[in-house]
Amino acid sequence: MIRKTGSFNVLFAALIILVFSSCNSNLLYTDEVAMPDMTWNLFNNPEFSFPVADTTKTTNVFFTIRTGSQYPFSNIFLFVTTFSPDGKSITDTLEYKIADEKGNWLGKGFGDIHELKLPYKQNVFFPLKGTYRFRIQHGMRAGDLKDVYDVGLRIEKYSQ
Numbered sequence: 001m002i003r004k005t006g007s008f009n010v011l012f013a014a015l016i017i018l019v020f021s022s023c024n025s026n027l028l029y030t031d032e033v034a035m036p037d038m039t040w041n042l043f044n045n046p047e048f049s050f051p052v053a054d055t056t057k058t059t060n061v062f063f064t065i066r067t068g069s070q071y072p073f074s075n076i077f078l079f080v081t082t083f084s085p086d087g088k089s090i091t092d093t094l095e096y097k098i099a100d101e102k103g104n105w106l107g108k109g110f111g112d113i114h115e116l117k118l119p120y121k122q123n124v125f126f127p128l129k130g131t132y133r134f135r136i137q138h139g140m141r142a143g144d145l146k147d148v149y150d151v152g153l154r155i156e157k158y159s160q
Helices: 002-021
Strands: 027-034 039-041 047-052 059-068 075-083 089-097 108-110 113-124 130-138 144-146 148-157
Touching: 027 047, 027 059, 039 148, 047 148, 059 075, 089 113, 130 148
Parallel strands: none
Antiparallel strands: 027 148, 039 144, 047 130, 059 113, 059 148, 075 089, 075 130, 108 113
């Protein structure tokens, strides 16, 4: 019964976010991957593909994460590998705060759901035409991160 309510909340929040984000004219790409049973397993590495036709546009790249109030940590480590169209790759290790020192969740919230837009790269361009891929793996010591609803990638036109 609890899972059904949680699923309803996730769907409702996703619908609300989709409606509001569709009004954003700066948006170039957005996608998210839902986590089975609201648990991000260490071996579940979401991958996103972003096609680039114009190599002169500058962009802002973000990750999104939606967690529940039972997420057990105040931060999250991510290993992000970016693959360029020519087959080269680079991996970054990133840490983001999920909650402040007092345990207050950061980002936007609706009921039990907390969504964060995590900045990755700003004012960057993609130098080659073709498809860029982003693979995201969590880097926490726990193999299974409970109460993670989904993880996503968001790319916007650069704006100051």
